[in-house]
Structures are given as structure tokens and as C-alpha cells.
Amino acid sequence: MLRFLRVILTGLLGFLFDGVGAFGVGAYGGVRVVNGDHHCSGRVEVNLHDKWGTICDHDWDMQAATVVCAELGCGIAESASRGAEFGPGGGEIALRSIHCKGHESSLIHCDAFISRNYFCSHQNDAGVKCSGTLMEPRLSVLSPHFVFSAGESVHFYCNIQPRDRVSNVHLYKHGVETPLVTQSADPTQIGVSLVLSDVESFQQGSYSCQYNIRGGFPPHRITSPTSHPVNITVVDLLTPHHWYNTSSEAPTGSVIKGEGFNITCSTPRPYPGASFQLRLVRSNGTLRQSLPAVSKSVTFTFPNAQSSNEGYYYCLYRVQLGGRTFVSRESQPLPIAIKDPDPLLSPMVISWLVSGVTFVIAVIIIFTVAKVMCNKEKQPSELERETRTCVDNTYVALSVHKL
Ligand SMILES: *[C@@H]1O[C@H](CO)[C@@H](O)[C@H](O)[C@H]1NC(C)=O
Ligand SMILES: *[C@@H]1O[C@H](CO)[C@@H](O)[C@H](O)[C@H]1NC(C)=O
Ligand SMILES: *[C@@H]1O[C@H](CO)[C@@H](O)[C@H](O)[C@H]1NC(C)=O
Ligand SMILES: *[C@@H]1O[C@H](CO)[C@@H](O)[C@H](O)[C@H]1NC(C)=O
DSSP states (O other): OHHHHHHHHHHHHTTTOOSOOOOOTTTEEEEEEEESSSTTEEEEEEEETTEEEEEBSTTOOHHHHHHHHHHHTOOSEEEEEOSSTTOOOSSEEEESEEEOOSOOSSGGGSEEESOOSOOOOGGGBOEEEEOOOOOOOEEEESSSOSEEETTOOEEEEEEOOOOSSOEEEEEEETTOSSOSEEEEEOTTOSEEEEEEOSOOGGGOEEEEEEEEEEETTTTEEEEOOOOOOEEEEEEOOOOOEEEEEEOTTSOTTEEETTSOEEEEEEOSSOOTTOEEEEEEEETTEEEEEEEEOSSSEEEEEESSOOGGGOEEEEEEEEEEETTEEEEOOOOOOEEEEEEOOOOTTOHHHHHHHHHHHHHHHHHHHHHHHHHHHHHHHHSOOHHHHHHHHHHHHHHHHHHHHHO
């Protein structure tokens, strides 16, 4: 209400009262720029009480221009122009003077004056040149592929709209708030190279770039929209490890000829579509075979070990991604010797057999002797029986004789 009264008073007594705000409730209807070479530059016109009018340039400065550019969504102010640079306007001179601090979002928050002791004509019409909104940059990768090996450098290129001031170009990774790489661009540059060196597997993902420029008064930055994302993949193949299995009788490091054995290769970090390669280094050459890595580990089967299977076995892991082939380092050598099966009558077996047979013979002898002795005692022989009969008869005879 007080402000509204002030506006009315200002209108009536403008020439006499300096420093009274011009914008009241409902009085201000916006700002526009006309006659410039793009929609963010030109003569500044304000709408007061439904009429468009110009602004006198006596107090016109960068702070006011900064507010106009912000209000129009036109980025930062590059200049505040005086002397009807964009041609004299036709309507009223709506404001004789305006004072902004520069951080206001609209002219309505500035101190504006309809009248002041200035002589103003349309030859004093104020104008602005704003940066306009920044165009979306374009990010690309300066290599024919998007898949990288851990430790390589990725060269990105961010195309920007050339500005008449230095800008900063940032490379962002999706999900990370701070830029990973920042480069400054000279005013004439249409693009900036951004290098991500020594990439690691956790750095694979989606990247984009963005640039900003600094200007206006007080100086501040405006930021471009974000470029379209570019995906990169980082392959880090770890060295596989491997082991072998065979029937348990074989001594460590060897396989019995004719038996089966297995060699299993395993990687700690699998990739889809990869394969394992098993290399056998023999005295007379090298033999390779591959199996698709359907899981973290794969087993090479040898159902019938022969001397041609003897040698040093190595595993490696390979994967084709994005038109490139990546190969891990080879595992440590795994030596496998092929042993002839043990002959049936080895010295140990023979000594076991000898002692076993000796034992059995001894037992038989002892048993036989014992049996013979026992039979002698229990079953009297024909002669013994006869002798006894004789003795009995004698005895009987003797006793008969006595009787
Ligand atoms: C990039 O990766 C994201 C997930 O990280 C995915 O949603 C998007 O489709 C990918 N874009 C391209 C072009 O491959
Ligand atoms: C195969 O050999 C590995 C290492 O020597 C051992 O840990 C594993 O238990 C063996 N597997 C079988 C089925 O014998
Ligand atoms: C080798 O692997 C196969 C299957 O993976 C298994 O049936 C066989 O018992 C293994 N042989 C040995 C000697 O470990
Ligand atoms: C190497 O020797 C093995 C037998 O020891 C034989 O089967 C194989 O063909 C030989 N390879 C070459 C390349 O001579």
C-alpha cells in the first residue's frame, strides 16, 4: 500500500522527489529487448501499466544489464550499451534511471525512477548484449573404439560454441559430482581435448562434457547444458590360475599313463563372451587349445594320458570387445609328467609276497606237526591196542590162576 502510494506520488511529483521506486503492484509488466541481432540483445524496453517504453542511459550500467539478461533467461551480460546503439525507440521513455545491484532476478527488485533531473531523448535509449543461453556441447572419443585396456589413456573431445571469453570445459562421469578433467578454452576454440589417463576398470561408464563462461557484474558463471553421454568400457583381464586333477595314486606333478586327467583354468574376473586358452609347451613344440569361458572356470579333459601330454601347461584368458582383442597374461607354468604304470611285481610287492608266503608255509608246518602229535596221543595204534589186550589178558589169566 505504501509502495503503491509512493508510485502515485512519484508519478505526480517525479521531478521533485528523487530516489523513489517506480515499480508498484501491478505496474510492472516485464522487460524485452528489440532490434538486436539475436533474441538476447537489443534496445531494452520495459512494460509499465501495459505500455512499453525505453530506459534512459544516464545511470545504465553492467549491473542493470546483468539483471535484464538474467530476467530474459539470456545468460550473462556482455555489455550495457548506451546512446541508442540499437536504434531510438518510439514510445515513451518509461524509466529515467534504474539502480540494480546485479544479483536481482528481475528489474522489479531494482530501484527505478520514472523521473529524474536528466534530459533524456530516444538518442539515450539503453540496450544490452547478453551471452544468450549456451548451446549444448558435443562429446566424442578420439579413437575408433570405445573399449580400452586398463592403463590406457582415453582422449575425449568436447565441441563447444566459441565464445568471446575464456570458458572452462569439464568432463563428468555419470554419478560423480565433481568433474574428472577440466580444461580452459581460448575464445576462438571450437573444442577442447580432455584426456583421462591411466584408466582403471572402475572408470568405465557414461561420460559427458559441459562448459561454462564467466561474466556479468558482479561476475558469475553460467553453465551450458550437458552433452549427450558417451559410454566407454575398460577391460582389465587378471591373470588366470589353473590346477590339474587325476586319480589319486599318481605322485604330485604327474599322471599315470593311460589314466584320465583334467586341467581347470579359472579367472577371478570374468567377461561375457571370453575364452580360455590352454597352451602346452613340450620339448618338440607347442600345442594350443581353447574353450569358451561359459563360467569363471573351464576344465580341459584328457581321458587317456600319453607321453605326448607331458610338458608345461599355461592358461590365458582372452576376450573380444568392441572390435578389439584383449589377452590376459599367462598363468605360471604347470608341469605335468606322464609316468608308466607301476609293474605288478615291484620289489616291494615281491617282498610282501615272499614274507606272506613264508608266513603261510610256517603256519601250515606248525599246524601239521601239531596235528600229528595230537593224533598219536588220542588214537592208539594197532600195536598199542594189541599190547594192551595182551596185558589185560595176562592180568585176567593171572587172576584166574590165583583163584
Ligand atoms: C550407456 O550406458 C548406460 C548405462 O551405464 C546405458 O543405459 C546406455 O544405454 C548406454 N548408452 C549407449 C549409447 O550405449
Ligand atoms: C582337483 O585339484 C585341486 C588342486 O590340486 C583340489 O583342490 C581339488 O579338490 C581337486 N578336485 C577333485 C575333484 O579331485
Ligand atoms: C574330469 O572332469 C570330468 C568332468 O568335469 C569328471 O567327470 C572327471 O571325473 C574328471 N576326472 C578327473 C580325473 O578328475
Ligand atoms: C612331439 O612328440 C609327440 C610324442 O612325444 C608327438 O606325438 C608329436 O607329434 C610331436 N610333435 C611334433 C610337432 O613333432
